[in-house]
Amino acid sequence: MSLSPYWLRDNCPCDGCRDPRNGQKLFQITDLPENLAAVETTEADGQLAVLWSDGHRSRYPLEWLDRAGAGDGRTEQGKRLWQAADFAHGLPEAQWSAYLADPAEQAAVLSAVRRSGFALLRGVPEAEGQVLKVAETFGYVRETNYGKLFDVRVEADPNNLAFTSAAIAPHTDNPYRDPVPTLQLLHCLRNESDGGDSGLVDGFRAAALLRAESPGDFAVLTRTPVPFVFRDRSTELSAEQPLIGVDALGRIREIRFNNRSIGTLRGLTTAELDAFYAAYRRFAAITLRPELQLDFRLGPGDCLIFDNVRLLHARTAFEQQGSRHLQGCYADLDSLAGTLAVLDRRAAALDEIEGLFEGEGAGEYLGEAVTMAQHMLQAGALAEAAGAPDHLVAAALLHDIGHFDGTGTELMQGRDNRHSHTGADWLARWFGPGVTEPVRLHVAAKRYLCTAEPGYRERLSAASEYTLQVQGGPMDAEQAAAFAALPGAADAVALRRWDEQAKDAGAATPPFAHFRPLLWRVFA
Amino acid sequence: MSLSPYWLRDNCPCDGCRDPRNGQKLFQITDLPENLAAVETTEADGQLAVLWSDGHRSRYPLEWLDRAGAGDGRTEQGKRLWQAADFAHGLPEAQWSAYLADPAEQAAVLSAVRRSGFALLRGVPEAEGQVLKVAETFGYVRETNYGKLFDVRVEADPNNLAFTSAAIAPHTDNPYRDPVPTLQLLHCLRNESDGGDSGLVDGFRAAALLRAESPGDFAVLTRTPVPFVFRDRSTELSAEQPLIGVDALGRIREIRFNNRSIGTLRGLTTAELDAFYAAYRRFAAITLRPELQLDFRLGPGDCLIFDNVRLLHARTAFEQQGSRHLQGCYADLDSLAGTLAVLDRRAAALDEIEGLFEGEGAGEYLGEAVTMAQHMLQAGALAEAAGAPDHLVAAALLHDIGHFDGTGTELMQGRDNRHSHTGADWLARWFGPGVTEPVRLHVAAKRYLCTAEPGYRERLSAASEYTLQVQGGPMDAEQAAAFAALPGAADAVALRRWDEQAKDAGAATPPFAHFRPLLWRVFA
Known part of the structure; x- marks a missing residue:
């Protein structure tokens, strides 16, 4: 494979080369040395790994290498040239x-x-x-x-x-x-x-x-x-x-x-x-x-x-x-x-999320009586029934999306998969902090409530009591005060309560499609 | 002279080819016949006259033919390319x-x-x-x-x-x-x-x-x-x-x-x-x-x-x-x-008007004791002293600009030069109706006042009484009522009174420059 070295390097996707927040490049093209070359390239796991002559390492998805250019859609190419008929x-x-x-x-x-x-x-x-x-x-x-x-x-x-x-x-x-x-x-x-x-x-x-x-x-x-x-x-x-x-x-x-x-x-x-x-x-x-x-x-x-x-x-x-x-x-x-690109991207995001609910979401939910998808749909429905604002219903619906990478079992084996953070970061591609922060804090909210609310811990399910330990146990007083001061903390506590309730095998569960209009409103 | 026929015809400046109000072309390029040709061209009085094969006649100023293109000033051409020093x-x-x-x-x-x-x-x-x-x-x-x-x-x-x-x-x-x-x-x-x-x-x-x-x-x-x-x-x-x-x-x-x-x-x-x-x-x-x-x-x-x-x-x-x-x-x-082009154009207009005041304006004012320029400057000063709004001071200052083509003597020889209309139309290149309409109506205002205001006619100067006849004499009652209903009529009457007073050889007369800031405000 013969690739243009400066082209390839200019497109390095690593966090050092691109700001992860906005995808903007962090280096100037003149920062790259003269005669830059790839000294070692390896293909594995669908990725091309490159060691550069200046010591930098880059990894590119192979499918990315072959992608065609989209253009900006402004020339005759790709348009429908028409006549009246x-x-x-x-x-x-x-x-x-x-x-x-x-x-x-x-x-x-x-x-x-x-x-x-x-x-x-x-x-x-x-x-x-x-x-x-x-x-x-x-x-x-x-x-x-x-x-x-x-x-x-x-x-x-x-x-x-x-x-x-x-x-x-x-x-x-x-x-x-x-x-x-x-x-x-x-x-x-x-x-x-x-x-x-x-x-x-x-x-x-x-x-x-x-x-x-x-x-x-x-x-x-x-x-x-x-x-x-x-x-x-x-x-x-x-x-x-x-x-x-x-x-x-x-x-x-x-x-x-x-x-x-x-x-x-x-x-x-x-x-x-x-x-x-x-x-x-x-x-x-x-x-x-x-x-x-x-x-x-x-x-x-x-x-x-x-x-x-x-x-x-x-x-x-x-x-x-x-x-x-x-x-x-x-x-x-x-x-x-x-605007059209964002609409298309959001429609694709909802399709992707719906696909997760239907695929991995059908899996076991950490030993509870409901699937992960049922649990999250129930949490969303409970938030909606409680009259929660749209962004909080969305957070309740999506709060455990971080489990959907199949790492839930890790948690049950005693390793914290930090699913609340994984989920919040993944959702941040599309949603603002009104959605992502309650998701990010919903595990901390459990640890907070164990400290702040007498009797709360006793009501936890067996699985939840187990994961509490893996996640760090109840907060101490100082941690609890710091938590309560965070933006989104109140929303996270509310979410947590629906989370606890949403494990009812007998409850009617709305389909994901029910929430799509609400999610569109949250996007906007 | 070899000129491209369609180019020349596309630029015909006649009122049939271009809307005189906005300079926009009134014909489509496809409206011109095939094989258009100039069948007769004549140069005279600084103009090229063309008789076209379809019978249309055009006249072009010779200096216009040789003008260079201004471009739109957006390319490197005509810019000052610089370095820090x-x-x-x-x-x-x-x-x-x-x-x-x-x-x-x-x-x-x-x-x-x-x-x-x-x-x-x-x-x-x-x-x-x-x-x-x-x-x-x-x-x-x-x-x-x-x-x-x-x-x-x-x-x-x-x-x-x-x-x-x-x-x-x-x-x-x-x-x-x-x-x-x-x-x-x-x-x-x-x-x-x-x-x-x-x-x-x-x-x-x-x-x-x-x-x-x-x-x-x-x-x-x-x-x-x-x-x-x-x-x-x-x-x-x-x-x-x-x-x-x-x-x-x-x-x-x-x-x-x-x-x-x-x-x-x-x-x-x-x-x-x-x-x-x-x-x-x-x-x-x-x-x-x-x-x-x-x-x-x-x-x-x-x-x-x-x-x-x-x-x-x-x-x-x-x-x-x-x-x-x-x-x-x-x-x-x-x-x-x-905006820059309009500023330049307006500065050029004021320079042109000032040039008229200093040149032709120094000429005799229809037998009065002041020059035309003095008369108009005095009229402007009277309007200003009376606290008139800017547009009306401008109208007073410029009301006789239509005399500046040297046709004032025609008027004194018994031919109405319609100088109020000539002046108003000329001013309309730069000024709105707040200025042009009082100018246009200031002659009619005299004919109106002779009818509407007892004793007014008796106070006219001898020259003004003479021109009144040339201009049509006093209005009848119906004409006077129609006049009074026109937009700008009240302003024209006010202007007319300053016009009558502004013939004082002994009065101090501000220079034209005094009015430039006011004229800029009226432009804006």
């Missing part, structure tokens, strides 16, 4: 209420924006300013000279043709900004006029068609910086970017297309200008092909979310006097993609 | 109070950020949240996962090494965002610890050095997309961009440099990875050259504004227990450049 059976859409209530529905909407460049939310309350709340469900509003939000309706003294009743051909917004807002939201409050329909064109598809039909024109548009300008009394913006932006590997990544605000190209020869305009006209003609434009009509309560560096949007003219009122705002794709 | 005589800095009070000072600060990549404001109030107010003086705050603003101080559970006391090598922030925030502000509230000094490195300079010393390495870094990643419990961000971004013409445009958050490069051969890491190490070594790093220490009340896609920032380690507290936020270069 592809949506003959319906648009990517969801009800606002379902989007809010169900993380899977939210993920589907955000995923559609990422893959197809747009999605439509229906039934969004027809309230002014609501569009900002939609944006805040996945990211941050990008304020511009048009405000945090802008009203799209006929204005007496418009500084932009958007604020008239004129037809507007397919275009992207704000090309004169750099960074350009990468997302746009348009929320319809009223649309009672004749006309004023909406259209979307996949600019990546249009650019890919240009590349296929006329590669020379495509190349011209990717390499000619175009000045975009906007001026009004209090604003003067300019940005110089090509109409078709490609990444370093030539993949289509960004479209800027807005004839209204193209400024004057300068510094090119007449032949270069002729070539640019020929290519521009050909590309513009492609964007106007009827088969590319998806037409629909926004009705009250509809909110369109779309990729403003990919999709071109258009509207038909409408009667001057008809009542049409949209509110819009800008936001950015990076946060949307990040 | 270039600031041996001081940093680009200003007092916060001067920055707020004097538009020229504000322009100097913003211009320094644009040219050198940074500037320092001193004496910024040491209040929490103040950094947001600094950003709002030139643009919009960009909210991220770190909040609208972030506190840079030692945190118990840091999700980023910035929030520890560790030394941090030169880097750019948020490379895992796309769009990356292009500006950063850091406002010092306290810095009492040992260490915690700041450093800045011009990344454009470092990249230019790499290009000069090792062109192959430079090329590798411009064409290798690098994955940047950030993950914490509730965030997962990734962006794939090269360390050195160049524009379509190969000019350095954007630096992303942050070893802490470089992820795992995938999909490259071992040779490509070796080449990337060799180039990356060489570039990193250049950024660490002591002669490149400008060191200074932020003290309480200092606010550093810097270009986050050009400058690398660093800080030395500091004592854990020392009190160091900065607040930061992100913003964007496009708005900063736009």
